[in-house]
Structure formats: structure tokens, C-alpha cells
Amino acid sequence: MNTCRTTCPYCGVGCGVLAEVTAEGQVAISGDKAHPANFGRLCVKGAALGDTLDLAGRLLWPMVDGKRVAWDNALDKVANELRAIIDQYGPQAVAFYGSGQLLTEDYYVANKLMKGFIGSANMDTNSRLCMASAVMGYKRAFGADAVPCSYEDIERADMVVLVGSNTAWAHPVVYQRLLQAKQQRPALRVVVIDPRRTATCDIADLHLPLRPGSDAGLFNGLLHYLAQRDRRGHLDLTDGETALDHAQRWTPEQTADFCALSQQEITLFYRWFADTDNVVTVYSQGINQSSSGSDKCNAIINAHLFSGKLGYPGSGPFSITGQPNAMGGREVGGLANQLAAHMGFTPQDIDRVGRFWGTTRVAQHPGLNAVPLFQAIEQGEVKAIWIMGTNPVVSLPDADRARRALQRCPLVIVSDVMRHTDTTACARVLLPALAWGEKDGTVTNSERRISRQRAFLPSPGEARADWWILTQVAQRLGFTAAFSYTHPAQIFREHAALSGFENHGTRAFDISALATLSDAQWHALTPVQWPVTADATQGTARLFSEGRCWHPDGRARLIPIVPSLPAAAPDRHYPLILNTGRIRDQWHTMTRTGKAARLLRHLSEPYCEMHPQDAADNGIHASEIVRLSSAHGWMLAKAQLDSGQQRGSVFVPMHWNQQFSGQARVGSLIAPVTDPHSGQPESKHARIRIQPWATRWFGEIFLLGEQPPPPCGYWSKITATGISHYRMAEREPFGDGWQWLARYTASMASTFQQLTYQWAQSGDGLFYAVGWQGQQAVMAFYAQREPLVLASAVIYETLLNDDLPLAERSRILLSGGACTEQDAMGATVCSCFGVGEGAIMQAIRGGCQTAAALGTQLKCGTNCGSCIPELKALIRQHGETIALQHAG
Numbered sequence: 001m002n003t004c005r006t007t008c009p010y011c012g013v014g015c016g017v018l019a020e021v022t023a024e025g026q027v028a029i030s031g032d033k034a035h036p037a038n039f040g041r042l043c044v045k046g047a048a049l050g051d052t053l054d055l056a057g058r059l060l061w062p063m064v065d066g067k068r069v070a071w072d073n074a075l076d077k078v079a080n081e082l083r084a085i086i087d088q089y090g091p092q093a094v095a096f097y098g099s100g101q102l103l104t105e106d107y108y109v110a111n112k113l114m115k116g117f118i119g120s121a122n123m124d125t126n127s128r129l130c131m132a133s134a135v136m137g138y139k140r141a142f143g144a145d146a147v148p149c150s151y152e153d154i155e156r157a158d159m160v161v162l163v164g165s166n167t168a169w170a171h172p173v174v175y176q177r178l179l180q181a182k183q184q185r186p187a188l189r190v191v192v193i194d195p196r197r198t199a200t201c202d203i204a205d206l207h208l209p210l211r212p213g214s215d216a217g218l219f220n221g222l223l224h225y226l227a228q229r230d231r232r233g234h235l236d237l238t239d240g241e242t243a244l245d246h247a248q249r250w251t252p253e254q255t256a257d258f259c260a261l262s263q264q265e266i267t268l269f270y271r272w273f274a275d276t277d278n279v280v281t282v283y284s285q286g287i288n289q290s291s292s293g294s295d296k297c298n299a300i301i302n303a304h305l306f307s308g309k310l311g312y313p314g315s316g317p318f319s320i321t322g323q324p325n326a327m328g329g330r331e332v333g334g335l336a337n338q339l340a341a342h343m344g345f346t347p348q349d350i351d352r353v354g355r356f357w358g359t360t361r362v363a364q365h366p367g368l369n370a371v372p373l374f375q376a377i378e379q380g381e382v383k384a385i386w387i388m389g390t391n392p393v394v395s396l397p398d399a400d401r402a403r404r405a406l407q408r409c410p411l412v413i414v415s416d417v418m419r420h421t422d423t424t425a426c427a428r429v430l431l432p433a434l435a436w437g438e439k440d441g442t443v444t445n446s447e448r449r450i451s452r453q454r455a456f457l458p459s460p461g462e463a464r465a466d467w468w469i470l471t472q473v474a475q476r477l478g479f480t481a482a483f484s485y486t487h488p489a490q491i492f493r494e495h496a497a498l499s500g501f502e503n504h505g506t507r508a509f510d511i512s513a514l515a516t517l518s519d520a521q522w523h524a525l526t527p528v529q530w531p532v533t534a535d536a537t538q539g540t541a542r543l544f545s546e547g548r549c550w551h552p553d554g555r556a557r558l559i560p561i562v563p564s565l566p567a568a569a570p571d572r573h574y575p576l577i578l579n580t581g582r583i584r585d586q587w588h589t590m591t592r593t594g595k596a597a598r599l600l601r602h603l604s605e606p607y608c609e610m611h612p613q614d615a616a617d618n619g620i621h622a623s624e625i626v627r628l629s630s631a632h633g634w635m636l637a638k639a640q641l642d643s644g645q646q647r648g649s650v651f652v653p654m655h656w657n658q659q660f661s662g663q664a665r666v667g668s669l670i671a672p673v674t675d676p677h678s679g680q681p682e683s684k685h686a687r688i689r690i691q692p693w694a695t696r697w698f699g700e701i702f703l704l705g706e707q708p709p710p711p712c713g714y715w716s717k718i719t720a721t722g723i724s725h726y727r728m729a730e731r732e733p734f735g736d737g738w739q740w741l742a743r744y745t746a747s748m749a750s751t752f753q754q755l756t757y758q759w760a761q762s763g764d765g766l767f768y769a770v771g772w773q774g775q776q777a778v779m780a781f782y783a784q785r786e787p788l789v790l791a792s793a794v795i796y797e798t799l800l801n802d803d804l805p806l807a808e809r810s811r812i813l814l815s816g817g818a819c820t821e822q823d824a825m826g827a828t829v830c831s832c833f834g835v836g837e838g839a840i841m842q843a844i845r846g847g848c849q850t851a852a853a854l855g856t857q858l859k860c861g862t863n864c865g866s867c868i869p870e871l872k873a874l875i876r877q878h879g880e881t882i883a884l885q886h887a888g
């Protein structure tokens, strides 16, 4: 058994992972106890990494215009067409769009090629959608994109404020660390600031369900409160008076009105903050993804700077990133307004980077960032784009327009690990990249910790490392000397050397002490937090301990903030506010987590969560399909009613896309409104309306093998091994069932068109059919007027088990798997041990009244702990039901 130490490829927590590969090629995944980000913990996504390593759906060779080609042909094609476009239209006509999934070494080469040699800064990244406002906030306050804190500070704080962050689901291991600290020190206060009551509120001493988007007002009010009580800290600040003048009108009364909170709860929060020395404020996409995200970040930082709550253990403003290597991208300059290694586009920086890289072609000014970039593609100004490791057709705002832009673009190159994504569907050139477990490099997590992602699997098919692909194209463009890399360690050394080049303490990012690592030392590199310099060879856990910043005068800035609400207020046509976000068991656009069957059992279909009264006002019932629309697009999802949702607000997960559901890209509803300083889109806010979707019939179909989606208005794919399982709903009449089946099977292999059927039909619209190929059941189809409740696991097992007597298989399949209580009661709550809501409710009724008791009886919640808030909610729900029954 070989054990490989590597890093999780999902969120910015950056957990250490042990991957043990057996002689038979099986991979066992566990948390790395030696990694300082997680000390052995993993959330359910990380724990399920082993389920995602198969090659199903992988892009394994280069393709041009839909045909397989040799690497040389693909690389020649890319280089020749890029050169032709640059020659004719100039370097501004081409663009790269990268990703926080790229390794730092890949990112570095892409950035160097585009900004240093092609000579355009049109290199942006999906990190623009995630944390560009956090970057801007730090740069304005500190003069550098420098996150002051470590995860350890969350544990050492006496108060942790979580703002715009459903940490329990989006950064589960950070949440687990906080939970454990609170269990050990119950006096540690947790304040959650979020319009929704989320799973994170489970441990909150105070939840402030503020008006969506009003966070800057709340923190301006805090600054005013601190100033009034003279809680000025020890830091020497610039512009303090102007910021305080701006904050002056934010009295508790005014703030309460702006934030739709009570004065009592606001002043309680302010008093706690003022009276606690060790406060960490953790913020994430709920703050960043806003038309005033940078101001919100600075409003938070202002409160910490003014009161001096940073630079020592247990304190500071701490933005946590969504992606595994968002920070690595920031280090190399992967955003269009950065040049490289924390340098911008001043004449001095351009000159310095040019001398270091040995080029006179360095881009002279910032390029187009994500939203304007895709608009420039639509307008024909950008004629070639190379997209690496990301799915902008799903993740960008106004996503339908982004797709149309790519469809019109003369040259779309996509490097990806999957053959079919919503974005690869728009590509002319597809380049197969290495996936997690196959690629080798470094990533940096939210606390500035650089860790190794190591390869423990062979490269499949003809897939290659991104840095290699970029290097090959660079050489074909004539830049051979500057792109002669043969190993990622060479790239890392160059990156480290650039960080220290003529730095002299003027730039926060400096890892020059790593510039002389040998290949073997790079291979063995242990996690380390930057800066890593001659004075700090073991890294730096905390910044600003001496109060010095990177502005020319060395002093931090308080930024005057004028809070504003989101750009679009609800109106008569679109009366509801849409909020988007992540769910516990899925990651981004599901290209990897969607492969793990157990991760789709928690929440298996796109849904919209709304307050029961809003649902009633709109004629909507629980579990029915609804149509959500905005001025930009529409989608279908299942209604889920939850009184933890604010009246007038609706939550929809960001993950679903065309590969998993017919019409469920929430990005298509979002307006392309961006923050004026950071360019980050307001993805957390759109005005929408919701209508019932007048479903005539619901269906489910199970087919052996990989089969295309059904011809239905609504469908969702449920991952299952060896079986294509789709849930469906339709507004058109069902007819006699056979016509529909004939239409569907016409799109499949001929064997599916020559089946013998057993079927059952009733006068009230029920139609069940089992399709046989000889003795083999290959299809089970169920349709009826009401939503179905089927025992899916039993149906999978029966379809795959030829040993069962034929009559028994037929009986089970025609009965829909003879539904058990667990199926009837819905989703899997504990994905680690596959414990469903039905079994949990049964145990609660049997006397389990704590999450610990449920864990003892069913094991649920005893591994990663991500489901504990839901277990507690089920216990509460049961208690409320009993109370109601007694009252009745």
C-alpha cells in the first residue's frame, strides 16, 4: 500500500488528505492528521474523493471540431490560430480565463505567457466571481492582498463573527474547528450575520437576520459605536477621520432601519464586539458577491483596524475563499488587474517583471475582467479565448448570454478533465488536462498556507498537465527560451524567485526562501504559510504583528464607506429576491462531486427554498416544480418550504447545470452587475418571480448503462453506478405512455428499441413499465399524476442482479421497489454512513433526543459532523410537532 500526502481539491480550507493506493489500484481516502489546516478532519466531500476517481466521462485525448486529433495537431492548431488572430487584430483580441482549480505552477505559466509574452492582460479567472472584492478590501486597507489570520485564530478568539458565510456547509472543516473550540470553551461567542437561518446558526449565540445586502450599514454602525465610546486601538492609521465622519450618521436607530433589525440586537452585537479583545470576523461570498462587495469588506476591516483587533492571536478580519487555489491565483497575478507576484501595472512594476522574465512585451495596462471579457467576446472584440479548468457557461452571471458569446467566438479552446460540460459544448478545441490525483504542484489555502497536491495515479489516456500544454503552445508561438520547463519544480522556483525580486519588504507576497528548493525538496515540501523569507524560513502565521502595512507610509487605511443596497430592488414584475449559494455535499458545477452517488443523496435535485407564506401567496406547494424567471433568463426547480428563509427571499443552489438537469442554471437569472472597484458580480442577488409550473405528470426512469436525458420539460439526473436514473416532470399530456417511451428510446442504441414490456396502468393516470431484453431487465419506468416515492436503491439492485428469479425481479420492479419508510421519508442526511431521514425520525420517535444519541444508535454525524445541524433540526422539528399535537 502506497500512501500519498496531498491536498483536497475543493474548497479554500485546503485540507490535507492521505490517499492510500492498494496493489489492486483501489484508493482509500482519509484526513491527514499532520496537516495544520484540518488535523485529520475531512468533510463529506473530501471523504468521498475516492468515489470520483474513475475515468467515466473523462476527456482523454485532444479534439478539434469534434474529432480526435494527435497532440501535435491540436497544439499547432492552437498556436497557429492564436498567432493569426494576434497578427491581424493585436494581442487584445485574445484572452485566457483560468480557475482556482489550477495549480500555482499552471497558473504561473498561463499568466506569464499572456501578460509577459502575448502582451495582453486579458487573463482573468473564475476567482473573480469568488473573492475579488476581498482582494480589493485588503489592498485598500493594507496596501496588499494580505489575509492577516490563521485558522488557529478562530479557535483562539473569544468571539467569532460569521458574516455572509454558511460556514457549516461551504467550509465545513473550519466550522468543525470552531464547533470544537466552542464545545471546549462555551464562553466563546458566535455571532452569525446572514439573512437566512442556515445550518451555521446551529451554534450561534446571536443570529442577525439582516436585510439582504445591508452588511456595510451594520459595520459602519459598529465603527460609529466604537468611535463614540473611544475604543480606538493601538494602530497608527491614515484617513481615520474621514471614515469616522462617514460612519457618524449610522446610529443604532438608523442602522436598525437600514438593516431591518431591532436596535436591541444591533447594540448587543456592538457591545460584545467592543468589549471582547479577541474577535475574528470570518466573511465569504455573502459579502464578496455584491455590487458593493469591496465596501462591505472595508466596512468590516475598518471596525478591526479602528479597534486594533488584528495582528495578534485570536483576532482579525478573515476572508475565506471558495476555491482550492484562489490564493495561488492571486499570488501569481491571475486576475486581469494584476501583473504578477503582487505587482500591478505601474511603470516600475512593468519594467521589473519584464527584466525578470526577459521580455519587452509585457502588457502595459490591466485587461478585461470576467464580465466585460465575455461581453467583449459577444461584441466580437475578443476573438479567441482559452478557458482552463472552469465552466463559465454555468458560473457567470447572465449565463445564457455568456453561452451565446462563446457560440459566436471564432476560437474557443477549453482545457478540462471532463468531455461534456456546458462550456466544452461551445469549444472548437478541447485539450485533456490531468485531474486531482494525477497532477503535481502546489496550492495555497485561505490562511496563506502553501501545500503540495501530489500525483498518486498514472496519467490517463493522453491527458497532460496544464503547465505542459501551455509550455508547448508558448514554444510554438516562438517563446522557447522563456518556456523551457520540463518539471513543475522549475516553475515553482521561478515563481518564488520573482516574489523576492527587488522586493525589499515592499510587497507582502514573498516566498523567496523557497526559490532554491531542489526538485526533491519541492516534492517533499510541507505546508507553510507565506511570507517565507530569509527572516522567516518557517513561514508566518500572522501578519501585522508590528502594525506595519504595505502602503508607502507603512500605515493602514480606514476607508470611508457609503453603504448601498443591492443594485436591483424587487418590483411589481419581479417581487422576490434571489440568493444563491452552495450546498453541503456538492462542489461548484458538480463535474467531480456529481460522480459520487452518495453525495447526490442528500439533495438530489435543483431546488428553491422559500418561506411557506411566500409559497402560499404564489400558489406553490412543497415539492412541486416551479419556474423562476428574471429579466435575463429562467430555470426550473423543486419548491422547498422553510420558515428559516426570510419573507420575500428565495435561495437556490449554484451547482446544477445542463449535465445534471434540463433547465437549472441559476446563473442565467443573475444580472451582470458588478462591484465598481473589484469587478466581482452580484451573484448573491437578483430580482425574480416564481410561478407554479403546472405539471401534468411526474416520472422516473432507470436504464442500464449511460443513456441520454429524457425528452421532458423538467429532468434531473441522479448518479448511480451502472444505471442512468432520471426524475422527470412534464406539462404536456402523458398520452398512453408507449408513445413517450418510443420517442425516448429512439435516441438510444437499437437494443433499447426492441424490448419486451411488462406494464401496469390504472385509470387514475398511473403507468409503470419494465423493459426486458430476453431475461435481462434493462429499464424500469414509472409515471403518475402526483410526485413519485420509489425505493430507488432496491430498483438499482434489482436491475443489476440477474441472480434473482425472474418473477421476483418483475414483481419488485413493477411495484416501484416496494417503497420502504426510509425512501418515503426522503433524503440521506448523513452521507458518510448513508443514514436517511426516515431512519432518523424513527430513532427520534424511539427516544433519541440528542445528536449524540442518534450517533450512538445510527452512527450518523459521527464522522465528518457536517450533518449535525440537520440532526438537531430534525429533533427540534419532532419536538415542535409533538407540542402542536398536544396543543391541538
Ligand code: SF4
Binding pocket: 008, 009, 010, 011, 012, 013, 014, 015, 038, 041, 042, 043, 044, 045, 046, 047, 171, 172, 173, 174
Ligand atoms: Fe475539502 Fe473543504 Fe471539505 Fe476540507 S472542508 S475536505 S478542503 S471540501
